[in-house]
Amino acid sequence: MRAAVIERYGEPPVLRDVPEPTVDGATLVEVIAAPLNPVDLSIASGKFYAGSPPTPYVPGGEGIGRLLQNGKPGPRVYFRAALPNGALAERAVVSQSQTVPIPDSVPDGVAAALGTPGIxxxxxxxxxxxxxxxxxxxxxxxxxxxxxxxxxxxxxxxxxxxxxxxxxxxxxxxxxxxxxxxxxxxxxxxxxxxxxxxxxxxxxxxxxxxxxxxxxxxxxxxxxxxxxxxxxxxxxxxxxxxxxxxxxxxxxxxxxxxxxLVPWEEQAAAYRTLVDWATSGKLKAEFEVLPLEAAPDAWKRQASSPHRKLALSPQARG
The missing domain is CATH 3.40.50.720 (NAD(P)-binding Rossmann-like Domain)
Incomplete structure (x- = not known):
C-alpha cells in the first residue's frame, strides 16, 4: 500500500510502498483523510519530549476513514492511529474502541479539522x-x-x-x-x-x-x-x-x-459535541484536502503554520 514515510528525523516524509499493517486484536481502517498537526512534526523531529518511534515509520496520529469489515469499507469514523503505523497511508491499524462515528452530513475535511485541535x-x-x-x-x-x-x-x-x-x-x-x-x-x-x-x-x-x-x-x-x-x-x-x-x-x-493525558472517553465526548455543533452550523472549520502524494509539500506548509487544517487523502488525486 502507499504511505508517507519518515525515513530520517527532521526531514519531510516521502511516499513509499509499504506492507499493509497487521496487529493482533486490532481493526484495519481505509483512510479517507489524515490531518497534519504540529505534534506530527514535533515527533518527526526526533526531539519530542515524549519520545519518537524509530525510523522508518508512518506518521499521523488521527484520521477519518471507513472501518474494514470482511475486507469491505464499513461505517465512516474518526479514529486514532498508533505509531509506527500512522494514518498517512491507504490503511491504518486502529482500536475499534477508539473510534467515533461521523454523521453523513459532516464533510471529511471538517471532520478531520475538528480532531486534535478541536478537542x-x-x-x-x-x-x-x-x-x-x-x-x-x-x-x-x-x-x-x-x-x-x-x-x-x-x-x-x-x-x-x-x-x-x-x-x-x-x-x-x-x-x-x-x-x-x-x-x-x-x-x-x-x-x-x-x-x-x-x-x-x-x-x-x-x-x-x-x-x-x-x-x-x-x-x-x-x-x-x-x-x-x-x-x-x-x-x-x-x-x-x-x-x-x-x-x-x-x-x-x-x-x-x-x-x-485526557482519557479517551472524554476526548470522544468532546469530539461528538464539536461534530454536533458543526452539523447544526454553529461551528466552522477551514480545511484543505490534498492527495497523499502531496505529503512532502504539505509537511513544509504545516511547518509554517497554515491558517487552515491540511489533510492528506489517499483517495484524492493531484
Whole structure:
C-alpha cells in the first residue's frame, strides 16, 4: 500500500510502498483523510519530549476513514492511529474502541479539522480552565486552527467577552467574524500587556495560550485575580520569564494541558459535541484536502503554520 514515510528525523516524509499493517486484536481502517498537526512534526523531529518511534515509520496520529469489515469499507469514523503505523497511508491499524462515528452530513475535511485541535480547544476551556458563563477569555494564536476553534467554542460555552490575539491582520478580521469581541495584534510587543488589558475591558479571567514566550507572559501580566492560563504550546518560544509576584499577588494559575493525558472517553465526548455543533452550523472549520502524494509539500506548509487544517487523502488525486 502507499504511505508517507519518515525515513530520517527532521526531514519531510516521502511516499513509499509499504506492507499493509497487521496487529493482533486490532481493526484495519481505509483512510479517507489524515490531518497534519504540529505534534506530527514535533515527533518527526526526533526531539519530542515524549519520545519518537524509530525510523522508518508512518506518521499521523488521527484520521477519518471507513472501518474494514470482511475486507469491505464499513461505517465512516474518526479514529486514532498508533505509531509506527500512522494514518498517512491507504490503511491504518486502529482500536475499534477508539473510534467515533461521523454523521453523513459532516464533510471529511471538517471532520478531520475538528480532531486534535478541536478537542484541545474544547477541553482546555472546559476541563482545564473550567470557563464560567460571562467570563472574559483571551485566545492567543487565534489565527491557527486551534485558536479559531477556541474562539467559537468559547462563544458557544457562554463567554461574556472574547479577545483574539494574532499576528495576521486578515486572520484577526476572521476571528471577529467567528465571534471575537476584540482583537490584539501580537506583532508589536511593546505595551502588549496594556493592549490586552484594554481589549479585555479591564477584566481577563481565562487565557488559552498555544504560544508561551513573550505573548504568554504579557497575557499573564494582564490577567485579573484568580485568572487561569491554559498552556498548550510553545510556538513563540520554549522559555518565558514570569515575575513570581504577578502569580502570587493575583492568585493566578498556569495550567498545563495535553490531549495525551485526557482519557479517551472524554476526548470522544468532546469530539461528538464539536461534530454536533458543526452539523447544526454553529461551528466552522477551514480545511484543505490534498492527495497523499502531496505529503512532502504539505509537511513544509504545516511547518509554517497554515491558517487552515491540511489533510492528506489517499483517495484524492493531484
Amino acid at each position: 484541545a480547544a474544547y477541553l482546555a476551556l472546559t476541563r482545564r480552565a473550567q470557563l464560567k458563563a460571562g467570563e472574559t477569555v483571551l485566545i492567543l494564536a487565534a489565527s491557527g486552527v486551534l485558536g479559531s476553534c477556541a474562539v467559537q467554542v468559547a462563544r458557544l460555552l457562554g463567554a461574556g467577552r472574547i479577545v483574539a490575539g494574532a499576528r495576521d491582520e486578515q486572520q484577526l478580521a476572521r476571528a471577529r467574524e467567528l465571534g471575537a469581541d476584540a482583537i490584539v495584534d501580537l506583532k508589536q510587543t511593546d505595551g502588549l500587556s496594556d493592549r490586552i488589558r484594554e481589549a479585555s475591558g479591564g477584566q481577563l479571567n481565562v487565557v488559552i495560550d498555544p504560544l508561551w514566550g513573550v505573548p504568554g507572559v504579557a497575557a499573564l501580566e494582564a490577567m485579573s485575580p484568580f485568572g487561569r492560563s491554559v498552556q498548550l504550546g510553545q510556538a513563540a518560544g520554549p522559555e518565558a520569564v514570569v515575575k513570581s509576584g504577578i502569580l502570587r499577588g493575583r492568585y493566578l494559575s498556569i495550567l498545563g494541558f495535553t490531549n495525551f
